[in-house]
Amino acid sequence: MTERAHPSPRVYWVIALVLAALTAVEITIPQVSAFEGVKVPALLSLGAIKFGAVIGFFMHLRFDRKLYRNVFFIGLLGALLLFVIVLLTFEAL
Amino acid sequence: MTVGEIITGAVPHDADHHDVSAIRKVAVWVFLASECMFFGAMISTFLLYRSSGGDGPAAEIFNIGFTSASSFVLLMSSLTMVLAHHSYERRDLRQTRVWLTGTALLGITFLSGQIFEFTEFVHGGLTVSSSPFGSAFYMLTGFHGAHVAVGVLMLLAMVFLLPEGRLHRRRGLNVELVGLYWHFVDIVWIVIFTVVYLLQV
Amino acid sequence: MTMTADQELLPRTGPTGIWSWITTVDHKRIGIMYAVTAFSAFFIAGLEALLIRVQLIGPNQDFLSADAYNQLFTMHGLTMVFGVVMPIGAAFMNYLIPIMIGARDVAFPRLNAFSYWLFAFSILLMMSSFVLGGAPDGGWFGYAPLSTELREVVRMDFFSVGAQLLGVASIAASVNFITTIFTMRAPGMTMLRMPVFVWMSLVTSFLLVFSLPIFGVGLFQLFFDRNLGAHFFSSGGDPLLWQHMFWLFGHPEVYVLILPAMGIVSEVLPTFARKPLFGYPFVVFSGIAIGFMGFGVWVHHMYTAGLGPLAEAGFGVATLMIAVPTGVKIFNWIGTIWGGRVRFEPPMLFAIGFIAMFVIGGLSGVTHSVVPADTQQHDTYYVVGHFHYVLFGGAIFGFVAGAYYWFPKWTGRMLNRTLGFWHFWLMLIGFNLTFAPMHILGLNGMPRRTYTYPDGLGWGFWNAMVSIGAFIIGISFLIFLYNVVRSVRRGPIAGPDPWDGRTLEWSIPSPPPTYNFAEIPHVTALDDYWHQKYTTDEEGRSVRIPDAPEPAVSVADHEVHMPSPSFYPFVAAAGLVTMGYGFVFLPGGLVAAAIGALITLGGLFGWSLEPIDGEEAT
Numbered sequence: 001m002t003e004r005a006h007p008s009p010r011v012y013w014v015i016a017l018v019l020a021a022l023t024a025v026e027i028t029i030p031q032v033s034a035f036e037g038v039k040v041p042a043l044l045s046l047g048a049i050k051f052g053a054v055i056g057f058f059m060h061l062r063f064d065r066k067l068y069r070n071v072f073f074i075g076l077l078g079a080l081l082l083f084v085i086v087l088l089t090f091e092a093l
Numbered sequence: 094m095t096v097g098e099i100i101t102g103a104v105p106h107d108a109d110h111h112d113v114s115a116i117r118k119v120a121v122w123v124f125l126a127s128e129c130m131f132f133g134a135m136i137s138t139f140l141l142y143r144s145s146g147g148d149g150p151a152a153e154i155f156n157i158g159f160t161s162a163s164s165f166v167l168l169m170s171s172l173t174m175v176l177a178h179h180s181y182e183r184r185d186l187r188q189t190r191v192w193l194t195g196t197a198l199l200g201i202t203f204l205s206g207q208i209f210e211f212t213e214f215v216h217g218g219l220t221v222s223s224s225p226f227g228s229a230f231y232m233l234t235g236f237h238g239a240h241v242a243v244g245v246l247m248l249l250a251m252v253f254l255l256p257e258g259r260l261h262r263r264r265g266l267n268v269e270l271v272g273l274y275w276h277f278v279d280i281v282w283i284v285i286f287t288v289v290y291l292l293q294v
Numbered sequence: 295m296t297m298t299a300d301q302e303l304l305p306r307t308g309p310t311g312i313w314s315w316i317t318t319v320d321h322k323r324i325g326i327m328y329a330v331t332a333f334s335a336f337f338i339a340g341l342e343a344l345l346i347r348v349q350l351i352g353p354n355q356d357f358l359s360a361d362a363y364n365q366l367f368t369m370h371g372l373t374m375v376f377g378v379v380m381p382i383g384a385a386f387m388n389y390l391i392p393i394m395i396g397a398r399d400v401a402f403p404r405l406n407a408f409s410y411w412l413f414a415f416s417i418l419l420m421m422s423s424f425v426l427g428g429a430p431d432g433g434w435f436g437y438a439p440l441s442t443e444l445r446e447v448v449r450m451d452f453f454s455v456g457a458q459l460l461g462v463a464s465i466a467a468s469v470n471f472i473t474t475i476f477t478m479r480a481p482g483m484t485m486l487r488m489p490v491f492v493w494m495s496l497v498t499s500f501l502l503v504f505s506l507p508i509f510g511v512g513l514f515q516l517f518f519d520r521n522l523g524a525h526f527f528s529s530g531g532d533p534l535l536w537q538h539m540f541w542l543f544g545h546p547e548v549y550v551l552i553l554p555a556m557g558i559v560s561e562v563l564p565t566f567a568r569k570p571l572f573g574y575p576f577v578v579f580s581g582i583a584i585g586f587m588g589f590g591v592w593v594h595h596m597y598t599a600g601l602g603p604l605a606e607a608g609f610g611v612a613t614l615m616i617a618v619p620t621g622v623k624i625f626n627w628i629g630t631i632w633g634g635r636v637r638f639e640p641p642m643l644f645a646i647g648f649i650a651m652f653v654i655g656g657l658s659g660v661t662h663s664v665v666p667a668d669t670q671q672h673d674t675y676y677v678v679g680h681f682h683y684v685l686f687g688g689a690i691f692g693f694v695a696g697a698y699y700w701f702p703k704w705t706g707r708m709l710n711r712t713l714g715f716w717h718f719w720l721m722l723i724g725f726n727l728t729f730a731p732m733h734i735l736g737l738n739g740m741p742r743r744t745y746t747y748p749d750g751l752g753w754g755f756w757n758a759m760v761s762i763g764a765f766i767i768g769i770s771f772l773i774f775l776y777n778v779v780r781s782v783r784r785g786p787i788a789g790p791d792p793w794d795g796r797t798l799e800w801s802i803p804s805p806p807p808t809y810n811f812a813e814i815p816h817v818t819a820l821d822d823y824w825h826q827k828y829t830t831d832e833e834g835r836s837v838r839i840p841d842a843p844e845p846a847v848s849v850a851d852h853e854v855h856m857p858s859p860s861f862y863p864f865v866a867a868a869g870l871v872t873m874g875y876g877f878v879f880l881p882g883g884l885v886a887a888a889i890g891a892l893i894t895l896g897g898l899f900g901w902s903l904e905p906i907d908g909e910e911a912t
Contacts, residue, residue: 006179006182009176012179013172016168020165020169023165023168026291027291030291030294039292043291043292047283047284047286047288050168050280050283051283054279054280055280057175058172058174058175058276059272059276059277064118065115067122067476068118068119071122071123072122072125072126074126074500075125075126075127075128075129075130076126078129078130078504079129079130079132079133079134082133082542083133083134083137086538086542087137087140089601089602089605090141090534090535092140093140111477111478116401116473116477119472119476119477120401120469120470123468123469123472123503124469126503126504127469127504127506128507130507130508131508131510134507134508134512134539135511142531145525145531147530221518221522221523221524222524224525225531225532227525228515228525232514232515232518232524232526266902
């Protein structure tokens, strides 16, 4: 299975910069009372974007065999689903 | 494996010569998938107990500024890690050692920050036994820290093995695989930082 | 197919002596070690059961104290699940997966050895508890807050530490098997040309890889509650959290226990019905479906925990639905037998026994899925009847079928047929006499996990029958043991293909040489070996190909690199179990834990720095 060529270092630096910027945004959101209503979805979305960027690019998942992606996402989504259900039974969500 | 691959058959390679690094990569990704369950269980335990501080302190004891700095450090260590891998792919062993050492140092910085933070929290009354919140918090962040520590050990081992020519793609301890582990530990922290710190304050 | 009397067993290849077993990384030897250890554990757990049955043979017996009883039923469960059924599955998976897919070994031979040694030492750790303060006594499911109490006594620490170590061994083995199956199949063997046993092993391994980490978290939480004063399940913590952590693992675990045996049955039936498996894709995909759905039903163990009607109804429906893929398999197995020219050899008898007994167990399981019915059945002997029908009537019958089927491959000799028939009928009768009455006892109100029962409730007669049945089971297994020991030395020589099998493992000598295949086969079909032996004539009947290749015995022309033996897996496993003892006996055990950690680290270092040549099967 041939993998596509790795991204250049420049791409990695750019992504790192984006991650840092997103983190800065994340930190300010809870401090601004105007954002209180959208705090949860905003923080979860930003976290998900950072998560996706590291997985897709730094861990090369976008460019590798689909097998790795499928196996990992079964674990990830499975965990998400199962534990959402658990927390719902406790009415803790 | 997509359904298409299953049906048409992702036929393996030459009979007696297996692509060892691809074999190891499959194993690492399967392991990381299982770690999603491991951390998922601890994160949901924390979420269950996020309001169970009892009489003791809970999320108000957090110092978001400090933890943000730690998070930034760990995030940047993913950059240095991927640059180490890139240097290794180009056979620039000196540069690889530089970036690997940098990653390890950033990891150690992160861990030092955690230890400092925890010491502050303990003095403030938040311990493993002070409340369900305390138990869940320390278990989650403690196991994450342990994972970082194991990663640092592997990084340092590679730094020492590299010049002797004992490190290459067919080894279990290789730059790409350790990189995958390291990045995973970073993304777990992304989740923890969001869910435990940012969302509780 | 026929054994020639003048055929000799191949001279023993490979090293001999105990050191060669300690350092082996050969999947076949590791499989044998799993089998021997698990079989020994089976007798120990069986003894525990017999002691329980002596106590319960009549009302108000005082053969066992309540305390002794609690330890015995807990250890019976723990040993059977973790010390017998799982490792027998591992034995079959270890021995068979590489030779069924045309590989020379698994993906990570040293990790394979590590899994075995960690398993063996951990079982010893668990069993040593009997003489080191007492065995775990909180049930194999260890419910909090009972399990978090009595912290001065280390019994439940043996449970939390022992089960944790066993989990690590299983996760490692599962990663190994998944990787092997995905990456090391012979050329031409697409996923849908793999034997069903390999598919079921794949699903089982995924179940373990995803469920064990959750159990691991729960066990750590239990350990922290007991030893660090944490509040996961006690003093402000919610005991219900333990139940979720346990059953999120515990339910997929039961599919782990049954799927390998289902795989075995799917291999045995076609051979002895002399017909291909009916509906291969359906059998495969229903196995996959069971794997996925197995993660969605765990709350059915918690119907009486007060979760509310929404949760209960939802999981009730999910549980009803999981019977469907299982039913699909049953019908496909029946379709395999139907219209075949059946040979009633011992493997076939046990396989048919599996189908019948498992259906009974499955039916009582379906009654459990109905919430109001289960509310009455819960914690009664009805449940004990149900799960023994699926675990013993299912898994054990399946494993015994596999034992009779593949014993010739593993040892080069046949098991005695007559003794096999005696084993089967005594086991079938004893098994049903033991576990059928439990349904009646349960519906008449007899509770589980209780060391005695009073007179006058009408439970005495059936309990006596149950106890008699248990001893009959014991006798049947003594016959099996005798058969095994005798046949290993003096059984008739089997040859490579005594049953006229369909899959690749029958194309190599019995027992196989270290390298398995002289030439890695190129596969062109499902049941490839069958198609190498037979073709079909104009009327669709099988016709033997006259010049079909005999199994090659001599070493290949090019040199085959087999993985070198290694001492480090043994060391790393020993280090971990030393740590385990240290953690059980905290705080004084901290020294042992530190020493164990150093040994483990040393083992891991040595492991990762071992020379790379010959490191993996190339």
